[in-house]
Amino acid sequence: MVNSTYQKFVKRWEEVMDLPPQTVGPLTPYYKALVRRLKVMPWPALVLCSLILVIGLYLLIGSAITLLVSILQRGF
């Protein structure tokens, strides 16, 4: 048990020494809060973000989004 905890500690220590945690000055808490949602199972956050963007786009350009999709569909 102690050995396992110690091994985890050593692994984490090596990770931190290898690449220090990211900080962004006074915005660090917000950055950490955002990143926490993306580290494990990011899909709910990604889909929600996409949905908000698309609704915003629809409110902005209305049914012209169908034109955008028609262009994208020919984009492959």
Add this chain to the structure above:
Amino acid sequence: METSLIVAFVDFGRNVIGLVTRPYETCRRIVEKANPLELTYVGLVLALYFALASLVKVASFRPFLLTRQFFVLAGAAGVTYCLAVAIFWGVGRLVGASGKLKGLTVLWGYSLLPTVIWFFVTSILYVLLPPPRTTSVQGIIFSVLFLVFSITLFLWKTTIAYLTLRFGLRLGLGKILVVLAGALPILGLYSAQMYRLGIFRVPFL
């Protein structure tokens, strides 16, 4: 060799699931192990897509045209991949990156998976529901769903690309933004050229 390929296949499967469920840990693990054999399976997935895209683009069973289209797409994607890795590596070194080229190469290969999924689904939808979309209720609902799908994959791709530069080049956010500011204009010009040649209208990055 066979054993290595099987091990690489198992790792590839684990990493794909990991990129979906735990992208941060998985990207770190991919860079640590950096097994180039795993790129074989990324290449196979891409080849499957290029075969489908050739069928959709040529739209007739003419072996010569299909083969030519396949090699044009595969060649262009290969050149784009090498160019992207070279640019990120070159600009990264200029700003003091200390990562290993092998890690960057393997992880950038994995970052092509969201791209190929988008292209794959778009190709199939092109056959099932060919454009243009109308402004009817059904057309708008489809458009909203397609855009949500596209933006979600784009954000996933952005996350993996960021982690590729973070772990592959061992850089902080500030330097990653500098690398992107240096690399994206070049990749933008290259993508415009691909568009002009009619190979990829949406950049295959």
